[in-house]
C-alpha cells in the first residue's frame with residue numbers, strides 16, 4: 001500500500017487517519033507541530049512514543065526537499081535554489097528581496113505540459129505534479145537556509161499551477177493554517193498561462209490572491225505561435241474569464257507580458273492590447289524576455305519597452321516594467337534544471 005503524504009494533510013485529516021489507528025486526537029497536533037518546524041522523520045519527534053513512531057513510519061511518508069545547488073546574485077540579494085525531491089527529480093525556486101520583505105517564487109510541477117516557445121521549463125516536457133507538502137517544503141527550506149522570513153509568494157516557478165489544481169488549492173489552504181507558514185492570501189500570486197476552465201473553478205473559492213495571467217500577445221495569431229494553449233482557449237475566452245474573475249473576486253488581474261524582440265513588441269501590438277483590455281480591472285507587467293539558450297528569441301530593446309509602455313499609459317492601461325532580479329544567476333525558472341540534466 002502506498003504511504004500517505006503526511007505533510008499534505010490538514011490537522012483534521014491527520015486526526016481522522018490516526019483515529020483509524022486508534023491513536024488519540026491530541027497526537028495529531030503534536031505531529032503537525034513537528035512537521036511545521038521542518039522535521040522530516042517521525043523518529044525525530046521527541047514526544048511521540050517509540051511504538052507509535054514505528055506505526056507512523058509504516059503508514060505515512062514525510063516529503064522534503066534538499067538543496068542541491070544555491071546561487072546568490074552578486075548584483076542584488078536574489079537567491080536561486082535547485083532542490084532535489086525525494087524521488088531525485090529537481091525543481092527550482094527563487095528568493096527575492098523587496099522593500100516590503102522577502103518574496104519567494106515556487107515551482108508547482110516538475111516540468112510543464114504547456115510548451116510555450118520562450119520558456120526553459122516548457123522545453124523539457126512534463127514529469128509530474130508537486131505535492132502540497134513539496135510546495136510548503138520549498139518555503140521552509142529557504143527560510144531556514146537563508147535565515148529570513150518569507151512574507152509573500154508567487155506561483156511562477158516551474159510548472160502550470162492550474163494544471164495541478166487540487167494540490168495547489170491544498171497548499172494554499174495549508175499555508176494559512178495556525179502554526180504553519182501563515183502567509184495570507186493577499187500576499188500570494190498565482191500565475192497561469194490561461195487554463196480557462198480552471199480559472200472559473202478557482203473563482204468559486206473566492207480567494208483573495210492575485211491572479212496573474214501570462215498573456216504575452218494582443219491577438220490569437222501571435223499568441224498561438226508563442227503559447228500552444230491559445231489554440232485550446234483563444235484570447236477572447238481567456239479575457240472573458242478574466243473579466244468575470246475580477247468582477248467576482250473584486251481583485252485586479254495582473255497580466256504578464258514578456259517583451260520579445262520583433263514578435264510582440266510593436267506600437268501596433270501596444271494599441272491592440274490596450275483596446276482588448278478596456279473595461280477589465282487589471283494591471284500589465286512588462287517583462288524583458290530572459291533569453292533561453294537554444295531558442296532564438298531575444299528581449300526587446302529598452303527603447304521598445306519604453307515606447308510600448310508609453311502607449312499603454314496614454315490609452316489608460318495601468319502598467320509597470322518589472323525589475324529583472326538575479327539576472328546574473330539565470331533567475332528565470334527552468335534554466336538550472338536544464339543545465340543539470342545536461343551534466
Ligand code: SAH
Pocket residue numbers: 118119120155156157158159160161191192193213214256258287288289290291292332
Ligand atoms: N505556468 C505559469 C507559471 C510559471 S511561468 C505561467 O505560464 O504563467 C512564470 C512566468 O514566467 C510566466 O508569466 C511566463 O510566461 C514567464 N516566462 C517564462 N519564460 C520566460 C522567459 N524566458 N522570459 C520572461 N518570462 C518568462
Ligand code: SF4
Pocket residue numbers: 112113114115116119120121122123157158159160192193214
Ligand atoms: Fe509552462 Fe508557464 Fe513555461 Fe508556459 S510559461 S511552458 S505554462 S511554465
